[in-house]
Each structure stands twice: as structure tokens, then as C-alpha cells.
Amino acid sequence: MEYFNEVPFEELSFNKKGLLPSLIHNEDGVLKYSSPYEISWQSLELLFSHNTLRKRLSDNLCLLISDLQNSEIHIARIFIGGSFISTKPDPDDLDILIFWHPKERINNRQELEGYLESNAHLFDKESISKKYRIQVHFHGLLGPLDTAINIASKWTILNSHSREYDCMRGIVSITHSNLNNINN
Secondary structure, eight states: OOSSOBOOGGGOOOOTTSBOOSEEEOTTSOEEEESSEEOOHHHHHHHHOOSHHHHHHHHHHHHHHHHHHTTTEEEEEEEEESTTSBSOSSOSOEEEEEEEEESSOOOSHHHHHHHHHHTGGGGOHHHHHHHHOEEEEEEESOSOHHHHHHHHHHHHHHHTEETTTTEEOOOEEEEHHHHTTTTO
16 A cells, blocks of 8 residues: 555546545555545646536635745645535535645744744634635644644544545545646
8 A cells, every 4th residue: 555655646536425435445455545645736626626616616725825835834735625525516615734834944932923923814714714715724844743643633534524425535635746736
């Protein structure tokens, strides 16, 4: 099984419920990939932006990413879940988790507090929801690695469950290297 290797577009398909499966097996039944699936920006658009509403949501995500990258933060990884990661024709919004860190080096608690205060507008979830139709959770990569792993695990578990079908579903992630290609 491959961990955080990009899953080729042609390997991803929806089940009968219109969801990405949480596990992908090869023809011999051996586990090949497990959710969250690392995909490229191009795969995200090919798989999930197949009508006007969905295209608008992916364009909004592109704008949010650009706005954040043009500011004082570096995006390391984005996880995307919810009804957008399905065949549902009219998802209400995007559900995402952004792992980030400051572009500038933070040397102590006082600098961190000043940084967060001066950039608070970047993390305003209510404004982001209204402007982009994105439900976002931010986690700064500023402390112990186990904290980031814990946050990712909880968010992944929460967003891997389909309330509508009461089953597990796949989610996707995009790393910094793939985010650099969103406007290409």
C-alpha cells in the first residue's frame, strides 16, 4: 500500500452511492490505496468540477488558496471532504482542513502572538464561508508533530463518514507541490 503518493486519476472511481470508497484494492483484492487520497489539482477538477456549481466551488477554492499564498502563510497540505467529494450534483460548500505555517520564521511566543494578531483576518472562518462557500478549519504547523497528526486524524474520521448513507467514504488531499500548479 502506498501512503501519500499521488493516486493516478484513472484509479479513482465512485461507488454505487456516488462516493469515493475509503479503500481501493487491486484486481487480486490486495489493498492498493487508502483514503485520504493524494491527488493533483488537475485530478480534483476532472473528478469533481463537472458542472457550473461545482466549477464555481473549485474556482473559489483556487481563489482562497491564492489569497492565502499571496499573504503571510505557506500552505503545506489541504484535505477536502464532504459532499463535494462525491457525485452529488449540487454540494452546498467545500469542507477543508488547511495545514499551514508562517512564511517568516517565528522565534518565540511573543512573535507568534503578534503574527497571529496581525494576520487574524486570514483565519476568519465566517468571512471565508460567506466569500468562498468553504467551511475551513486551519491548523498551524507550529508545535509538536503529534498534535498535527491528531488534528488530521480527527478531521479525517469526521469527514470520512457519510451521514446520508451511514458508511465510510474517501476524502482527498493536495500537497503544497500540487498547489503550485493550480493556475496552470
